[in-house]
Amino acid sequence: xxxxxMATGVFDLLHPGHLYFLTEAKRLGDELVVVVARDQTARRLxxxxxxxxxxxxxxxxxLKPVDRAVLGSTTDIYETVVRERPSIIALGYNQVxxxxxxxxxxxxxxxxxxxxxxxxxxxxxxATRRIVERIVARTxxxxxx
Numbered sequence: 001x002x003x004x005x006m007a008t009g010v011f012d013l014l015h016p017g018h019l020y021f022l023t024e025a026k027r028l029g030d031e032l033v034v035v036v037a038r039d040q041t042a043r044r045l046x047x048x049x050x051x052x053x054x055x056x057x058x059x060x061x062x063l064k065p066v067d068r069a070v071l072g073s074t075t076d077i078y079e080t081v082v083r084e085r086p087s088i089i090a091l092g093y094n095q096v097x098x099x100x101x102x103x104x105x106x107x108x109x110x111x112x113x114x115x116x117x118x119x120x121x122x123x124x125x126x127a128t129r130r131i132v133e134r135i136v137a138r139t140x141x142x143x144x145x
Contacts, residue, residue, distance in 0.1 A: 003029030006086035008072065009095070010037045011060050012049050013131055019063065020121035025090035026065035028116055034060050034069040035080050041072060050132075082109050089113060093120040 007025040011018055011034075026032040036057040042049045049056070053071055061069035073079035081089070089106070091097055099115040106113050 002031055003088065004031045004033060004084065004086045005029040005088045005090055006033050006035060006081065006084060007090045007092075008035040008037065008077075009092060010042045010046055010049065011056050012042065012047075012051055014059055014063075015131060017121035018060075019065075021090070021092050021118050022060075022063055022065045024118045028088050028090060031067045032065055033084050033086065034066050035072045035084075036060055036069055037072050038074050040074055078105060078109055081106055081111055081113075085111055087113055089115045091115060091117050093118060 005025050005028045007022060009018070009021070022032065022034065036053060037045070039049050039053045042053075051059070057069045057071055060066055070080065070084070089102060091099065091102075097115075099117060102115045103113065
């Protein structure tokens with residue numbers, strides 16, 4: 001039996017933390033399917049994406065640990081879980097979902113699975129928000145000269 005792992009995220013500006021998360025998620029099973037958040041979902045949960053959803057999906061799918069990348073649902077986050085039927089969902093250390101609640105809802109929808117929380121990347125200082133802050137600060141410093 002193939003152990004399918006599902007990981008989710010916005011993956012807006014790819015950085016070392018994303019690669020760490022996806023590499024660790026892939027280690028949990030045989031196949032890694034990544035659900036890339038839709039633009040409207042990214043806006044609702046985080047921020048206006050810098051990179052459009054189709055390009056983010058294509059970039060994520062090109063990463064070595066990823067077997068497939070799909071766009072998430074715009075209405076029901078569990079819709080993709082039901083369609084893909086993973087054995088494991090890998091959550092990032094900073095994702096807001098409660099592991100037990102996700103497991104219970106998936107089981108209720110006929111997809112019993114295990115949720116595993118992946119720890120923080122050793123490169124967390126290079127997260128999207130911090131990269132953007134560094135670019136803005138550098139640009140401000142260069143303009144001030």
